[in-house]
Amino acid sequence: MSRDPAETPDTAGPDAAADPASPDDVAVLDPYDLDHDGIAALLEELDQPSYRADQVAEWLDRGVDDPHQMTNLPTDLRASLAARFGPTRPRLVAHSVADAGRTHKLLLEYHDGVAIETVLMLYPDRATVCISTQAGCAMGCPFCATGQAGFRRQLTAGEVIRQVMVAHAVLASGQLSAAVEVQAEESGDLRLPDGHPERVTNVVFMGMGEPMANLPATLATIDYLHERLGLSARSITVSTVGLVPAIRRLAQHGKPVTLAVSLHASDDELRDDLVPPNRQHPLASVEAAMEDYRATTNRRVSIEWCLIGDVNDSDEQARGLAAIARRTRSHVNVIPMNPTPGVRWKEPSAAAVARFMSTLDEAGANATLRDTRGRDADAACGQLLASYTLGQGRRLPVAVGAAERIDARRQDPES
Numbered sequence: 001m002s003r004d005p006a007e008t009p010d011t012a013g014p015d016a017a018a019d020p021a022s023p024d025d026v027a028v029l030d031p032y033d034l035d036h037d038g039i040a041a042l043l044e045e046l047d048q049p050s051y052r053a054d055q056v057a058e059w060l061d062r063g064v065d066d067p068h069q070m071t072n073l074p075t076d077l078r079a080s081l082a083a084r085f086g087p088t089r090p091r092l093v094a095h096s097v098a099d100a101g102r103t104h105k106l107l108l109e110y111h112d113g114v115a116i117e118t119v120l121m122l123y124p125d126r127a128t129v130c131i132s133t134q135a136g137c138a139m140g141c142p143f144c145a146t147g148q149a150g151f152r153r154q155l156t157a158g159e160v161i162r163q164v165m166v167a168h169a170v171l172a173s174g175q176l177s178a179a180v181e182v183q184a185e186e187s188g189d190l191r192l193p194d195g196h197p198e199r200v201t202n203v204v205f206m207g208m209g210e211p212m213a214n215l216p217a218t219l220a221t222i223d224y225l226h227e228r229l230g231l232s233a234r235s236i237t238v239s240t241v242g243l244v245p246a247i248r249r250l251a252q253h254g255k256p257v258t259l260a261v262s263l264h265a266s267d268d269e270l271r272d273d274l275v276p277p278n279r280q281h282p283l284a285s286v287e288a289a290m291e292d293y294r295a296t297t298n299r300r301v302s303i304e305w306c307l308i309g310d311v312n313d314s315d316e317q318a319r320g321l322a323a324i325a326r327r328t329r330s331h332v333n334v335i336p337m338n339p340t341p342g343v344r345w346k347e348p349s350a351a352a353v354a355r356f357m358s359t360l361d362e363a364g365a366n367a368t369l370r371d372t373r374g375r376d377a378d379a380a381c382g383q384l385l386a387s388y389t390l391g392q393g394r395r396l397p398v399a400v401g402a403a404e405r406i407d408a409r410r411q412d413p414e415s
């Protein structure tokens with residue numbers, strides 16, 4: 001079946017429903033937008049025996065999307081499929097390398113010119129790809145580069161899945177070392193790490209956009225990764241600002257992926273401005289959804305906390321965070337904020353980070369200090385910005401002025 005792009009949750013953001021995937025998408029069939037039943041239906045329409053669906057699916061899963069290269073299919077079928085599939089393969093328009101060669105930022109452009117970023121991170125035992133679910137984001141968190149640019153459009157399931165396929169292809173080809181060589185000439189001190197897997201082993205939904213505001217594409221991608229590429233639910237992490245109805249639907253989906261909730265504030269007053277969807281889904285409801293997720297899936301939930309100097313690094317915030325982490329039995333990941341163009345706030349001082357971590361520890365939270373990958377190429381997972389294509393999209397009305405309100409309260413706590 002073709003996955004239903006119209007099935008958009010009410011939390012998709014102000015213009016998600018109004019913004020179609022693209023003006024001409026009716027004419028464009030992306031083979032990665034079809035699940036196995038959809039491929040079978042297409043082949044039935046073309047009067048093919050049912051085993052052909054498995055053959056086509058196998059090629060797609062190996063990253064081959066050009067029917068002319070599907071050599072075990074009859075030539076006339078290859079031509080019929082080629083006539084059906086649109087020009088949906090994204091173009092890899094830029095590949096930049098950071099972290100001494102371990103982080104690769106890929107800029108992908110889709111058929112309508114919309115561009116998004118996908119980040120590949122190499123470790124000795126893992127190759128993690130950080131994928132985007134939307135071009136831009138409507139949530140408007142005032143510390144996030146994607147949030148500043150606003151929302152452009154939803155990505156289809158096929159477009160999300162293709163990011164993983166591109167990462168696979170880049171890993172399996174000589175492209176990684178070629179990119180490192182080119183950039184080493186400019187910036188020196190880059191080289192590929194000695195060993196890393198040849199295939200993607202982990203996927204994190206922490207790129208551009210809010211995965212829970214594009215739930216159909218997120219669920220279809222999880223299904224594809226699990227059922228077709230064989231990734232375990234454990235190796236998939238979905239990060240969300242806490243859109244409660246969508247978290248509950250994810251819990252019911254039957255694939256216990258790791259859920260990461262971007263908390264960033266431990267009281268509603270600060271969180272309303274730092275994470276604007278908190279106005280619809282306040283902390284108590286997010287906490288209840290986290291507990292529900294753990295109870296339903298038997299998986300420990302993670303809390304993400306972007307630590308921003310003088311904004312959410314106080315002892316009071318640390319104690320509030322620790323209390324939530326204890327109640328929900330969550331693990332906390334603290335990530336010092338990456339400086340972001342157009343954002344006035346700064347990363348916290350080393351002393352403030354140390355103090356925040358020790359307050360968490362004293363208050364009984366299970367917490368890890370993390371460094372965002374790719375700082376030197378502003379490729380940090382989760383603060384991506386294809387700035388030259390995004391322009392100013394729309395944001396939640398409450399997001400406008402959020403930073404000003406936070407700073408005003410900081411200067412005058414009574415205001």
Ligand code: SAH
Pocket residue numbers: 143144145205206207208209210211239240241261262304305306335336337338339340372380381382383
């Ligand atoms: N929209 C989802 C997933 C994408 S953002 C979410 O917000 O969870 C992934 C992570 O990157 C989030 O935890 C987000 O808070 C974090 N992030 C955003 N901007 C950042 C910045 N400037 N520095 C460090 N982390 C940032």
Ligand code: SF4
Pocket residue numbers: 137138139140141144145146147148207208209210241262382
């Ligand atoms: Fe969107 Fe996540 Fe950035 Fe907030 S932090 S604006 S939800 S991408």
